[in-house]
Amino acid sequence: MxxxxxxxxxxxxxxxAASLTLAATATCFAMPRYDGIWSVSIVTKKGDxxxxxxxxMRIANGVLANGGDIAINVSGKVAADGAVTVKVxxxxxxxxxxxRLVINAGTGSWxxxxxxxxxxxxxxxxx
Numbered sequence: 001m002x003x004x005x006x007x008x009x010x011x012x013x014x015x016x017a018a019s020l021t022l023a024a025t026a027t028c029f030a031m032p033r034y035d036g037i038w039s040v041s042i043v044t045k046k047g048d049x050x051x052x053x054x055x056x057m058r059i060a061n062g063v064l065a066n067g068g069d070i071a072i073n074v075s076g077k078v079a080a081d082g083a084v085t086v087k088v089x090x091x092x093x094x095x096x097x098x099x100r101l102v103i104n105a106g107t108g109s110w111x112x113x114x115x116x117x118x119x120x121x122x123x124x125x126x127x
Contacts, residue, residue: 047115
């Protein structure tokens with residue numbers, strides 16, 4: 001499937017911004033330690049996806065959720081050590097990501113079927 005910039009702009013790229021997309025890497029999840037609204041910025045390094053995008057993510061009891069107005073599905077977890085796994089999808093488009101949060105910031109990588117890149121995150125507020 002060929003992904004165009006228009007599809008990725010509000011689809012997979014926002015999903016990754018989420019840039020945070022998957023199954024947990026640890027059985028113990030972070031409780032309130034990382035809870036809050038996070039601003040996630042994604043940058044495409046390979047492929048024809050949108051060059052960069054910023055999107056809000058919500059973390060509650062270590063569980064990631066959509067923090068914005070765009071209709072995307074977000075599932076993922078933050079482990080007690082800050083390890084993040086996430087999956088973001090919209091229709092047939094999806095992206096996965098992983099990385100690590102430390103106090104009020106985080107970094108990681110993401111990929112789709114045809115694109116890949118990095119993400120950074122900043123906590124904007126606590127829940």
